[in-house]
Amino acid sequence: MTVRQQPATSPSRTSAARTERRGAGSGGRRPGPHRSGGSYALFGRLRYAYVSPALLLVAVLLYLPFVWTAWLSLTRYDGLGSPEFIGLDNYTRLFQDEALITSIRNTLLWVAGTTVLPVGLGLLVAVLSYDIKGGPWFRLPFLLPYAMSGAGLALVWGFILQPEGVANQALSFFGMPGGDMSFLNDGPENTFAMLAVWTWQQLGVNMLLFVVGLQSIPRAPIEAARIDGASGWRLFRHVLWPLMRPLTTVVVGLALVASLKTFDIVWVMTQGGPGRTSETLAVTMYRDVFVADEYGYGSAVAVLLTTVTGLASYAYMRRQIGKEDH
Amino acid sequence: MMPSMRLRVTALATGAAMLALASCSSGNDSGGSKSELKLYNDKGAWSQFFDQMGAQSKTEIGLGMKPVGYTDEPTYTAFIKASFRTKVKPDLFTWSTGGRLTEIVKQKQVADTTDIWQAAIKSGDLSADLAKYYTIDGKQYCVPLNTAYWGMFYNKKMFAKYKLKPPATWAELENLARTLKSKGETPFNHTTPTSLFSFVWFEQLLVGTNPDLYEKLGTGQASYTDPGVVDVMKRWKTMIDAGWFSNPGDKADPADHFKSGKAAMVSSGTWFNTSMTQRQLKLGEDYGFFFIPNVNPSLPKTSLVFESGPLCSLTKAPDPAASTKFLKWWVTPAAQEKWANSRGDVSGNPRVKIAQPELSKITKEAAGGEYRLMQRYFEAAPAPVLTAALDGLSGFTVKPDTYMKVLETIQKANEQYWKTQGN
Numbered sequence: 001m002t003v004r005q006q007p008a009t010s011p012s013r014t015s016a017a018r019t020e021r022r023g024a025g026s027g028g029r030r031p032g033p034h035r036s037g038g039s040y041a042l043f044g045r046l047r048y049a050y051v052s053p054a055l056l057l058v059a060v061l062l063y064l065p066f067v068w069t070a071w072l073s074l075t076r077y078d079g080l081g082s083p084e085f086i087g088l089d090n091y092t093r094l095f096q097d098e099a100l101i102t103s104i105r106n107t108l109l110w111v112a113g114t115t116v117l118p119v120g121l122g123l124l125v126a127v128l129s130y131d132i133k134g135g136p137w138f139r140l141p142f143l144l145p146y147a148m149s150g151a152g153l154a155l156v157w158g159f160i161l162q163p164e165g166v167a168n169q170a171l172s173f174f175g176m177p178g179g180d181m182s183f184l185n186d187g188p189e190n191t192f193a194m195l196a197v198w199t200w201q202q203l204g205v206n207m208l209l210f211v212v213g214l215q216s217i218p219r220a221p222i223e224a225a226r227i228d229g230a231s232g233w234r235l236f237r238h239v240l241w242p243l244m245r246p247l248t249t250v251v252v253g254l255a256l257v258a259s260l261k262t263f264d265i266v267w268v269m270t271q272g273g274p275g276r277t278s279e280t281l282a283v284t285m286y287r288d289v290f291v292a293d294e295y296g297y298g299s300a301v302a303v304l305l306t307t308v309t310g311l312a313s314y315a316y317m318r319r320q321i322g323k324e325d326h
Numbered sequence: 327m328m329p330s331m332r333l334r335v336t337a338l339a340t341g342a343a344m345l346a347l348a349s350c351s352s353g354n355d356s357g358g359s360k361s362e363l364k365l366y367n368d369k370g371a372w373s374q375f376f377d378q379m380g381a382q383s384k385t386e387i388g389l390g391m392k393p394v395g396y397t398d399e400p401t402y403t404a405f406i407k408a409s410f411r412t413k414v415k416p417d418l419f420t421w422s423t424g425g426r427l428t429e430i431v432k433q434k435q436v437a438d439t440t441d442i443w444q445a446a447i448k449s450g451d452l453s454a455d456l457a458k459y460y461t462i463d464g465k466q467y468c469v470p471l472n473t474a475y476w477g478m479f480y481n482k483k484m485f486a487k488y489k490l491k492p493p494a495t496w497a498e499l500e501n502l503a504r505t506l507k508s509k510g511e512t513p514f515n516h517t518t519p520t521s522l523f524s525f526v527w528f529e530q531l532l533v534g535t536n537p538d539l540y541e542k543l544g545t546g547q548a549s550y551t552d553p554g555v556v557d558v559m560k561r562w563k564t565m566i567d568a569g570w571f572s573n574p575g576d577k578a579d580p581a582d583h584f585k586s587g588k589a590a591m592v593s594s595g596t597w598f599n600t601s602m603t604q605r606q607l608k609l610g611e612d613y614g615f616f617f618i619p620n621v622n623p624s625l626p627k628t629s630l631v632f633e634s635g636p637l638c639s640l641t642k643a644p645d646p647a648a649s650t651k652f653l654k655w656w657v658t659p660a661a662q663e664k665w666a667n668s669r670g671d672v673s674g675n676p677r678v679k680i681a682q683p684e685l686s687k688i689t690k691e692a693a694g695g696e697y698r699l700m701q702r703y704f705e706a707a708p709a710p711v712l713t714a715a716l717d718g719l720s721g722f723t724v725k726p727d728t729y730m731k732v733l734e735t736i737q738k739a740n741e742q743y744w745k746t747q748g749n
Contacts (some may be wrong), residue, residue, distance in 0.1 A: 080410065098735075163574075273721065275717060
């Protein structure tokens with residue numbers, strides 16, 4: 001069974017473009033009195049002045065720090081005095097640093113885990129609870145943890161998962177294995193434990209986004225597929241999933257970026273320890289700059305993290321958009 | 327069009343005038359004679375004690391003080407370092423002695439306090455012994471904010487229950503631990519991996535075994551893979567394997583651990599009394615304190631770990647005269663008596679009368695000549711080596727088998743640091 005996707009956005013985009021063209025030319029909507037030739041000339045002269053505050057803000061708050069960080073990554077600097085230029089030494093050191101290799105491994109675990117668990121389970125719950133009686137009540141408990149702040153969540157779960165904490169006691173009480181397990185003391189198990197906590201919180205919001213996506217799908221193709229005999233997995237695989245692709249692209253894209261910059265939950269629960277076993281790239285960057293006072297080396301980690309996030313997002317979006325175009 | 331242009335010009339002119347006014351206002355704030363100073367510190371839990379000192383200084387010298395407390399060390403350090411390059415400068419700030427003080431003094435950021443020290447040494451308010459921790463290239467910087475001796479806090483009620491008494495030798499301490507363990511108690515508290523204190527037992531075992539080696543480690547003259555250091559790690563591992571320590575992943579505050587009886591003993595500085603006071607526990611009644619005996623009984627003196635944290639002002643402080651006036655007052659007996667007794671701690675001023683008899687005894691014993699004072703590892707180790715050591719030792723506490731790898735990692739940081747220092 002094949003279902004043709006509706007190019008839902010194309011007509012409106014085209015009509016907007018047409019409107020723009022009409023508005024700009026003399027044959028379109030009649031220009032108002034403020035659009036006289038003199039005002040145009042005035043706006044023409046002052047247009048840079050009008051946009052300059054915004055441009056300045058973007059340049060000072062976004063571009064300048066990035067350029068400054070890139071420059072610092074080529075220096076040795078402890079936050080005092082002047083940075084000393086050392087070329088690419090920090091980058092050479094990056095790949096000989098065992099702690100950084102662990103950090104990259106953990107970041108990859110976060111990327112894989114976040115895509116599979118909060119997003120995958122969110123989709124599962126959304127599909128299972130969609131279109132059933134009492135669906136909203138079934139979904140509500142999954143959404144409640146999202147009300148907690150990241151730091152608060154990490155603090156509470158840090159106490160639950162500590163040795164001889166609530167989790168250990170509960171497992172022992174029910175006679176289950178793991179009663180004496182140290183969830184946060186060994187790597188990479190501590191990363192898995194934190195991923196479970198992250199899933200507990202993030203599942204709900206992903207589920208909500210998918211439910212919104214499901215509700216916005218036109219009923220006609222679904223009904224048509226049902227009349228043709230599609231149901232269950234086949235209905236999901238061949239009708240719902242293709243129609244939800246634009247939303248899935250956004251949800252996975254956001255999860256990808258969020259997982260690459262994972263910081264707060266790790267910092268509050270373990271501070272990247274013990275012995276740097278649970279650090280992610282964002283934690284390593286913070287530690288190197290603010291704890292170890294190695295501003296140059298920490299900046300090199302920041303540049304690496306930015307590059308990886310940028311490339312991963314670009315590659316993913318390009319692939320997804322490419323798929324949509326076809 | 328013209329009214330609109332006039333409107334724009336008026337708006338721009340108003341904006342510029344407001345900016346000018348704002349800059350004038352900030353200029354007034356930063357200049358002139360101050361009647362109240364802001365004391366930036368990384369001891370957020372001590373705010374009430376700083377407030378009491380501010381009230382007292384206002385009464386005695388007409389200069390008030392308000393604390394600005396941070397609880398996150400990296401944020402605090404970053405703020406102070408950033409203040410060196412910006413106009414937002416603290417009137418007074420806390421720091422640490424050792425390598426961290428040296429690095430900011432070398433940047434010519436810290437105000438010289440040689441005159442205050444010389445006058446205080448002459449009047450007996452400060453000692454020449456203490457001055458060496460504040461001396462860089464022959465000049466003194468900052469004054470002592472606090473002074474503390476490190477030893478063992480023990481649960482008096484638990485000791486009485488099992489008929490135990492403070493040990494005089496290392497063998498006796500080990501016997502204590504064995505007895506407590508056999509009774510189902512946890513003898514020693516272990517710091518959490520996320521705390522700044524993972525060095526404590528490493529330091530204590532090393533100063534009690536080979537104090538010379540400890541001092542050489544701090545100056546880059548010895549290696550962390552030296553057999554003497556390896557032996558210390560092995561001893562620590564044996565103690566962990568024997569089950570003498572609390573679980574290092576426990577996130578409870580050591581003071582709460584101690585109060586609840588989850589650990590019979592906590593190794594800490596005398597400032598731990600402040601935490602005890604805040605929990606309504608009394609020295610001499612609920613808990614006691616003893617100096618930890620040497621592991622190596624043949625050493626001529628018992629090694630006693632000592633720390634002193636500085637209170638500093640900047641060369642470009644908003645009002646240098648007011649900051650200096652406050653620092654001069656800070657070391658006087660009246661100020662120090664209030665500061666030490668309110669927190670239940672010892673003082674850097676030998677003339678201060680410590681109200682708590684047990685604490686007074688500790689101060690006298692420490693100054694009695696039977697002890698060899700050893701600078702705390704936190705101050706003795708250079709900053710990059712300390713960072714590597716804190717990470718490594720926290721990893722060791724949960725995986726004691728990794729001690730050799732931990733030492734090698736610290737040694738790598740040690741070599742790297744001293745190479746940049748020309749050693």
